[in-house]
Amino acid sequence: xxxxxxxxxxxxxxxxxxxxxxxxxxxxxxxxxxxxxxxxxxxxxxxxxxxxxxxxxxxxxxxxxxxxxxxxxxxxxxxxxxxxxxxxxxxxxxxxxxxxxxxxxxxxxxxxxxxxxxxxxxxxxxxxxxxxxxxxxxxxxxxxxxxxxxxxxxxxxxxxxxxxxxxxxxxxxxxxxxxxxxxxxxxxxxxxxxxxxxxxxxxxxxxxxxxxxxxxxxxxxxxxxxxxxxxxxxxxxxxxxxxxxxxxxxxxxxxxxxxxxxxxxxxxxxxxxxxxxxxxxxxxxxxxxxxxxxxxxxxxxxxxxxxxxxxxxxxxxxxxxxxxxxxxxxxxxxxxxxxxxxxxxxxxxxxxxxxxxxxxxxxxxxxxxxxxxxxxxxxxxxxxxxxxxxxxxxxxxxxxxxxxxxxxxxxxxxxxxxxxxxxxxxxxxxxxxxxxxxxxxxxxxxxxxxxxxxxxxxxxxxxxxxxxxxxxxxxxxxxxxxxxxxxxxxxxxxxxxxxxxxxxxxxxxxxxxx
Amino acid sequence: xxxxxxxxxxxxxxxxxxxxxxxxxxxxxxxxxxxxxxxxxxxxxxxxxxxxxxxxxxxxxxxxxxxxxxxxxxxxxxxxxxxxxxxxxxxxxxxxxxxxxxxxxxxxxxxxxxxxxxxxxxxxxxxxxxxxxxxxxxxxxxxxxxxxxxxxxxxxxxxxxxxxxxxxxxxxxxxxxxxxxxxxxxxxxxxxxxxxxxxxxxxxxxxxxxxxxxxxxxxxxxxxxxxxxxxxxxxxxxxxxxxxxxxxxxxxxxxxxxxxxxxxxxxxxxxxxxxxxxxxxxxxxxxxxxxxxxxxxxxxxxxxxxxxxxxxxxxxxxxxxxxxxxxxxxxxxxxxxxxxxxxxxxxxxxxxxxxxxxxxxxxxxxxxxxxxxxxxxxxxxxxxxxxxxxxxxxxxxxxxxxxxxxxxxxxxxxxxxxxxxxxxx
Numbered sequence: 057x058x059x060x061x062x063x064x065x066x067x068x069x070x071x072x073x074x075x076x077x078x079x080x081x082x083x084x085x086x087x088x089x090x091x092x093x094x095x096x097x098x099x100x101x102x103x104x105x106x107x108x109x110x111x112x113x114x115x116x117x118x119x120x121x122x123x124x125x126x127x128x129x130x131x132x133x134x135x136x137x138x139x140x141x142x143x144x145x146x147x148x149x150x151x152x153x154x155x156x157x158x159x160x161x162x163x164x165x166x167x168x169x170x171x172x173x174x175x176x177x178x179x180x181x182x183x184x185x186x187x188x189x190x191x192x193x194x195x196x197x198x199x200x201x202x203x204x205x206x207x208x209x210x211x212x213x214x215x216x217x218x219x220x221x222x223x224x225x226x227x228x229x230x231x232x233x234x235x236x237x238x239x240x241x242x243x244x245x246x247x248x249x250x251x252x253x254x255x256x257x258x259x260x261x262x263x264x265x266x267x268x269x270x271x272x273x274x275x276x277x278x279x280x281x282x283x284x285x286x287x288x289x290x291x292x293x294x295x296x297x298x299x300x301x302x303x304x305x306x307x308x309x310x311x312x313x314x315x316x317x318x319x320x321x322x323x324x325x326x327x328x329x330x331x332x333x334x335x336x337x338x339x340x341x342x343x344x345x346x347x348x349x350x351x352x353x354x355x356x357x358x359x360x361x362x363x364x365x366x367x368x369x370x371x372x373x374x375x376x377x378x379x380x381x382x383x384x385x386x387x388x389x390x391x392x393x394x395x396x397x398x399x400x401x402x403x404x405x406x407x408x409x410x411x412x413x414x415x416x417x418x419x420x421x422x423x424x425x426x427x428x429x430x431x432x433x434x435x436x437x438x439x440x441x442x443x444x445x446x447x448x449x450x451x452x453x454x455x456x457x458x459x460x461x462x463x464x465x466x467x468x469x470x471x472x473x474x475x476x477x478x479x480x481x482x483x484x485x486x487x488x489x490x491x492x493x494x495x496x497x498x499x500x501x502x503x504x505x506x507x508x509x510x511x512x513x514x515x516x517x518x519x520x521x522x523x524x525x526x527x528x529x530x531x532x533x534x535x536x537x538x539x540x541x542x543x544x545x546x547x548x549x550x551x552x553x554x555x556x557x558x559x560x561x562x563x564x565x566x567x568x569x570x
Numbered sequence: 571x572x573x574x575x576x577x578x579x580x581x582x583x584x585x586x587x588x589x590x591x592x593x594x595x596x597x598x599x600x601x602x603x604x605x606x607x608x609x610x611x612x613x614x615x616x617x618x619x620x621x622x623x624x625x626x627x628x629x630x631x632x633x634x635x636x637x638x639x640x641x642x643x644x645x646x647x648x649x650x651x652x653x654x655x656x657x658x659x660x661x662x663x664x665x666x667x668x669x670x671x672x673x674x675x676x677x678x679x680x681x682x683x684x685x686x687x688x689x690x691x692x693x694x695x696x697x698x699x700x701x702x703x704x705x706x707x708x709x710x711x712x713x714x715x716x717x718x719x720x721x722x723x724x725x726x727x728x729x730x731x732x733x734x735x736x737x738x739x740x741x742x743x744x745x746x747x748x749x750x751x752x753x754x755x756x757x758x759x760x761x762x763x764x765x766x767x768x769x770x771x772x773x774x775x776x777x778x779x780x781x782x783x784x785x786x787x788x789x790x791x792x793x794x795x796x797x798x799x800x801x802x803x804x805x806x807x808x809x810x811x812x813x814x815x816x817x818x819x820x821x822x823x824x825x826x827x828x829x830x831x832x833x834x835x836x837x838x839x840x841x842x843x844x845x846x847x848x849x850x851x852x853x854x855x856x857x858x859x860x861x862x863x864x865x866x867x868x869x870x871x872x873x874x875x876x877x878x879x880x881x882x883x884x885x886x887x888x889x890x891x892x893x894x895x896x897x898x899x900x901x902x903x904x905x906x907x908x909x910x911x912x913x914x915x916x917x918x919x920x921x922x923x924x925x926x927x928x929x930x931x932x933x934x935x936x937x938x939x940x941x942x943x944x945x946x947x948x949x950x951x952x953x954x955x956x957x958x959x960x961x962x963x964x965x966x967x968x969x970x971x972x973x974x975x976x977x978x979x980x981x982x983x984x985x986x987x988x989x990x991x992x993x994x995x
Contacts, residue, residue: 072575079573098574106578109586124632126593129586133683153574160579175573221592229633378648387647456649458658460642470656473649486645497637521640531633 064357068163075099075158078168079175081357085348086176090425092344094179095194096153099171101160108133110147110157117155118201120208120319122224148174150182150330152194165362169369172348177341184433185336187329196246197326203250204319211312223313226535227299227320232496234299234321235328249322253315260311287506294500294515298536299324301501307510308541317539332436332492339393340432342374346394376453387489392453396440399449400428410447442487450474450482457485462521497524499546510542518550523557533561593630594688600625605684605692622683690841713800724795738792747785748778808839808897809847811886813879815904817854818871824936828903830976831934835901838984849886853879855909859886876908876951877915884923893927900924903934906949913954925963932983933967 064081065074079099086092102110110117112129119125149155156174158167182188193200212220227234288294295301299321303314330337349370353363376391377383400418403411404427407419418427435443457472472478472485488494503513514536516524529546537544546559594601604623652658684692720733753775760771812832814825832848839846850865851857854872857879883900891898908916925931933955948956952967959965968979 072577075575076573079575083573096574098576100576100578102578112586112589121588121592123589123592123596126586126589126591127597127630129590130593157578225632232634376647379646380648384648453647454649455645455647456652457643457645460644460660462639462641467657467659470652470654470658471643473652473654475654478654482645485643488643489645497635499635516635519640520642522637522642523639525636525638528633528636532635535633 062357063359064168064352065164065362066359068165070164070167074164075101075167075171078164078171081352082168082172082176082348085351086172086180086344089351090176090344090347091429092176092180093183094154094176095151095183097175097179098153098155099175100155100157102157103160107147107157107159116149116201117198118205120205120224122228123221124228146170146174148178149197150178150188150192150194150326151197152183154179154182154194163365165358165365166369168352168358169345169349169366173341173345176348177344178337180344181333181337181340181432184429185329185333185436186434187332187436191329192326193246196249200246200250200322203253204323207253207315207319211316215310215312220316222538223316224320226539227317229532229535230298230302231320231324233499234297234317234324236297236300236325237328237493246322253318256311256315288503291501291504293504294502296498296500297321298499298501298514302536302539305504306540309539313539328492329436332438332490334389335387335393335396335437335490336432336435336440337393338389339395339397340428342370342390342394343397343428346370378454395449395452396444397428399446400424400431400444402448403446408448414446415444437490438487438492440487441490442483445483445486447474447479450479455482455486457482494519497522512536512540512542512544514544514546516546516548518548518556521550523548529559530561533559534564537561537563594692597625597630598692600630601684602692605689623689690837715798716801718797718799720794721797722791722794724797728795728797730794730796733794734788734792737794738788741789741792742785742787745785746781748781753778753782807847807895808899809849809891810835810839811849811851811883811898811900812865813883813900813902813904814850814852814865815854815874815876815879815902815907816852816868816870817874817907819874819905819907820936821938823938824903824905827936827970827973827976828934830973831903831970831980832901834976834980835899835932838980839899847891849883851879851882851886853882857882874904874907874909875912876902876904877912877919880916880919880924884919887927898928899930899932900928901932901934903936904951905937906935906951908950908954910950913950916951917954917958920958920965921963925958925965928964931963931965933965934979935967935969937969937971 064077070078079097086094108129111132112125146159147157154175156170156179158170162170182192182194188194208220208224291305292301299317302309303317303321306314309317349358349363349366352358353360358366374388374391374394376388376395377385401424403415403419404421404424407415412419421427431440431444451474453474455474456470457478459469459471461469472481474482498517498519500515500517501512502515505511505513524546533544533546541563543563544561547555548557549555601623604625720730756771756775756778760768760775763771810832812835814820814828816825836846836848848862850860850862852860852865852868852870853875854870855875855878856872857875859882860868879902887893887898920931933951935949935952952969955965955967959967966983968983970976970979
């Protein structure tokens with residue numbers, strides 16, 4: 057380890073010794089001064105092309121093969137070449153050890169920034185946030201992906217690429233509805249999951265005996281029509297995890313198809329916390345890198361020039377265009393998250409009267425890091441914003457709330473602005489924008505007509521008049537019907553119970569699924 | 571806690587290749603359409619280079635349950651003057667999150683780069699030469715073997731002794747391995763030297779012997795193997811005759827059209843055969859075989875005798891390209907003018923000599939720019955060929971006026987067909 061007050065590096069060049077030195081120094085700051093608690097780190101240096109590769113398989117180092125990843129790759133490569141998009145400086149994987157990719161093109165300053173950001177900021181967040189603790193299995197994910205990849209390849213060899221592709225297409229279409237939103241089930245253990253899948257397969261193979269086919273069947277019991285309540289209970293209805301429901305109850309799926317649905321579902325579940333914590337996750341990482349970099353500069357380990365280079369990237373990252381700026385495309389999670397973390401620090405260390413009134417629990421407590429670590433562990437975007445968005449920050453961002461009711465001919469209403477009357481409403485509405493329960497359409501399986509044509513019935517509960525887009529819905533339902541093998545219907549129902557629209561889809565080919 | 575740093579840069583890249591191929595396979599129809607469209611806009615030479623195509627994104631999107639409409643609430647940053655209760659006019663009547671005009675392109679289509687291989691493959695995918703027998707031969711290629719230098723690994727049978735020994739020698743010299751002569755000389759000296767010198771010499775001999783032991787006569791790193799590589803040996807070959815009328819009536823535009831057509835044909839044949847020869851024949855009232863440069867750019871003028879070109883082709887076929895070994899193709903481009911007396915000779919040459927030897931004979935009649943091909947009156951040549959075709963000759967003919975027509979016409983001529991179908995005029 058380099059002696060204190062000695063430059064970590066000079067100029068822009070780096071080598072592996074420099075990286076090691078940077079890591080060690082960052083770790084010192086992260087652990088001793090910020091009190092972060094991280095998974096073991098693994099830093100991997102990759103090329104731009106490999107970065108593009110990683111992008112297209114949702115950032116994971118290994119993944120099963122599917123055409124849509126190729127599509128994403130082609131898309132990203134094209135926009136990268138055109139210069140529309142810079143590559144991200146880093147990709148970080150929620151696994152243990154926590155893997156961060158660094159691009160070889162980065163300068164030494166950028167590498168320091170990325171290491172501070174990913175290997176300590178994100179890493180701490182992954183390890184400590186309750187959602188990740190509850191839903192993801194950092195130790196098992198890489199092994200599980202390896203298993204998934206092998207399994208899909210194996211299926212392709214056995215059942216043909218097209219059949220597998222079709223199943224995967226269908227599963228992907230339902231991926232956002234393959235998530236358990238509420239805890240209650242035990243958390244994922246992907247290693248055990250993988251073992252179970254292997255045992256299942258072995259059992260199926262050993263239990264297969266063609267002779268059973270020849271045993272004369274008994275007459276199917278008739279008349280025993282279960283009453284509706286009981287039937288629903290048996291099927292676990294209503295069920296909003298469509299993939300889970302299909303995996304467990306779709307009558308004509310083959311075992312390997314169920315396993316594929318299961319894989320897609322597990323992966324969707326693994327990514328679920330990330331979608332709920334974008335602002336917090338990026339805010340944490342940005343705050344951490346800002347603290348570490350400033351500290352390194354203070355200690356004389358970064359030259360002024362390098363620190364300026366850092367500040368320039370940092371400023372770009374946390375830039376928030378205003379709504380009338382052509383660059384505006386919603387809130388920048390880095391900007392919002394970082395601003396909120398800094399604001400919390402301000403409230404804790406240097407509060408004003410207003411802050412004392414709004415945040416009696418934390419205002420003036422003095423130890424900013426203790427408060428932040430607690431926040432990072434216990435909130436997700438929605439609850440984080442609804443708790444910690446301060447009037448000070450709302451004024452700083454000059455937030456305002458628009459209410460757009462298509463029935464109102466006169467125009468869009470400015471419902472609240474950053475003033476005494478508006479603060480609470482603004483905060484509520486903003487946090488709602490991050491409420492996943494609100495963002496994804498609420499679609500449930502409500503019933504199956506077991507006595508009749510086995511039609512699967514779904515319901516979309518329409519909120520605030522937003523209905524499903526027709527073309528997409530038809531295509532998703534088609535996939536759903538193919539998996540279910542019988543008709544599928546979806547009705548859109550508003551809160552008063554009126555049915556607004558009905559869709560029906562018929563399976564494309566019974567024989568193919570049977 | 572030690573931090574692991576791994577250099578992955580040397581890992582094989584393009585993990586996405588397989589996914590990319592899957593995507594292309596899946597999007598084949600779309601990409602093919604895009605390729606055709608983009609090749610119309612480009613110079614034919616560039617077709618060989620591959621390149622960017624744009625594919626409509628909605629043809630390849632993946633459906634999800636999505637919502638739209640309804641009342642919307644949003645919180646935005648950057649309020650400057652609004653106060654609570656203000657009513658803002660809607661930005662555009664369609665409402666919703668409309669795309670601004672002009673930025674639609676990036677949403678509806680995305681461009682991506684196809685490699686040369688991919689591009690030409692897709693471009694030619696549904697094309698086929700209207701010939702069956704010899705094409706099959708062409709696909710069964712035998713592999714020949716040829717020497718390809720030396721390598722550090724191989725089978726013992728392939729050890730190159732001379733190369734190995736010479737490398738061993740070089741190494742021994744470089745490492746200063748003592749030669750047996752030096753040793754012998756020292757040993758001889760030992761016999762005669764003084765007692766004092768004797769100890770020295772003995773030590774020296776010991777040292778030399780040790781060195782000889784350390785530096786082997788042949789070290790594994792010296793060993794070189796003869797390397798062989800397999801090369802495809804063309805079994806069937808193709809030759810294309812480009813017959814162009816360069817008489818005074820052919821304008822630059824017409825030549826350009828013809829050139830484009832030949833280029834395409836060339837690309838196409840290159841794909842199907844390992845070995846393609848091109849013979850350029852230009853003619854006015856007499857024909858000559860020329861090089862490419864002269865063919866397209868050399869000035870010439872004079873009357874028109876189509877038969878002269880056919881005669882020249884026939885002679886070349888007889889001397890250089892045995893029809894039994896070669897797939898012979900001919901593409902003729904002309905404005906259709908021929909001297910009246912030549913018609914019969916041309917017809918006879920074609921039926922008796924040329925067509926029996928050819929796999930395929932394409933006739934392209936090039937017209938004036940901005941003309942309409944279906945309004946062109948039938949020329950002398952056209953009428954003649956039409957007659958031959960009616961009698962069942964393997965002739966295809968098309969009229970072309972505009973650059974952009976070249977591709978469709980080419981495509982049309984070589985479209986994959988059932989065995990019974992013929993290219994219609």
